[in-house]
Amino acid sequence: MERILISETIKYIGQKVKVSGWVNSRRDHGKIVFLDLRDRTGILQIVCVPDLVKEINEEWVLEIEGVVQERPAKMINPEIETGKVELSAENIKILAKAETLPFDLRDLKVTLPTLLDYRPLTLRNEKINDIFKIKEQIIRSFRKTLEDLGFYEFQSPIITPTNAEGGAEVFHINYYDYNAYLAQSPQLYKQILVGAFEKVFTVTNIFRAEPSMTTRHLSEYISLDAEMGFINSWEDLMDTCEIIIKNIFSDLQIKFKTSIPQISDKIPRIKMREAQQIIFERTKRDNRKEIDLEPEDEKEICNFAKEKYGSELIFITHYPTKKRPFYTFTDPADEDYTLSFDLLCRGLEITTGGQRINDYGKLVSNIKKWGNKPEDFEFYLQTFKYGMPPEGGFAFGAERIVKQILGLENVREASLFPRDMERVDQRLSLLQPKKKIKR
């Protein structure tokens, strides 16, 4: 007999079927026992005699044959999709046993370290599972939108030759007899590919060795990167971001019961200096001379956007040239500022983007100005030496989008297998205490 999925059982009333899955819970009434069986599509109540389920308990993997029965009206469970039916078990095959669980998996009340210590198990919890279904949907929507807009998808190298962008700390690796680094961004490669494919995007893991243990940083995260040539204006980039984020939100709204951030027809766009002035007026906190917004400022400006524009997202533009990488295009009207932007969502930056310098000479002089050697960038510079249209791009942090949409407390909850200063699956302090390198 072929296995059917639990969500399909409602179509088999009165028929004999076979279902497979994990035991979600066991309710033992002595002469009758109820099991909730869980597969990837849902939960089904199994009714059986005690002899059939003797020592079976949570997370055992079973294959059950039985008849799908309609439940009497009084016993319908409106909470679950299959609540109108149940399976009367005739035969149960144990595919795998499971040890006693370390905590209540259905009602997870564990601290973050425990949640991550038991990641293979906690991923089975419905709410945790949903986080990653939502994350998958976000990535799909990003990909679908850009495909529809004619972008070329590529896979970016993870091993890179130099500390390409400067700024963020990179992970060093031994590469045969040479030094190499883990990619901190697909930036240079997506630009190179604009020279060949015009419009490109990638979904890629990137690595940051920042010594940051905060609720919004990861050492390895998924970057949703796009880059496009022949732009008419740097504002084209924000327009494209808007299309993507709106598609992500509408796709999520269709499939999930999440509270999508409120968003106006057009996401407000304000200059960083204006934002600082607004924050000063609202809070009397004077950060008007700072070259970036503090986390507290980002929250405040989002409050402002929600109150004034009915949008929980806002573009902050024109960051200071000093604050941005060497390839960032400066504003012709004021060279101290760049044609770049961050997109904030509910108080946190989820996207960074901007126009890039496409002039070879200017790029070379900027590399020098930022303290790097043009020789180290010869490979990348070919793109510009041999003709590059006006272009720009942006990158979304996948985990940060998930965190902000679901209101998660820590970005690590939005990573299947988060890497940070203290953990690579297991806690580093327990795994290899003697190998810790003091720096």
Add this chain to the structure above:
RNA sequence: GCGGGCGUAGUGUAGCCUGGUUCAACACGCCUCCCUGUCACGGAGGAGAUCACGGGUUCAAAUCCCGUCGCCCGCGCCA
């Protein structure tokens, strides 16, 4: 790197401020028994923690002090 906080059964917490009949409580889980309609079933009983580790103060420490380690949060840096 700096600052603040926490570390009590498998899990989540209470007790700590105001040291002493609490050598430790509650919930979930676990073990035994009862229960044919529950759906995080219910009922009765039971086991499980030398209160992170080391040192100190005291007649007496989970409770106060110091150190170590671990963890969390904020800042810095960064996305």
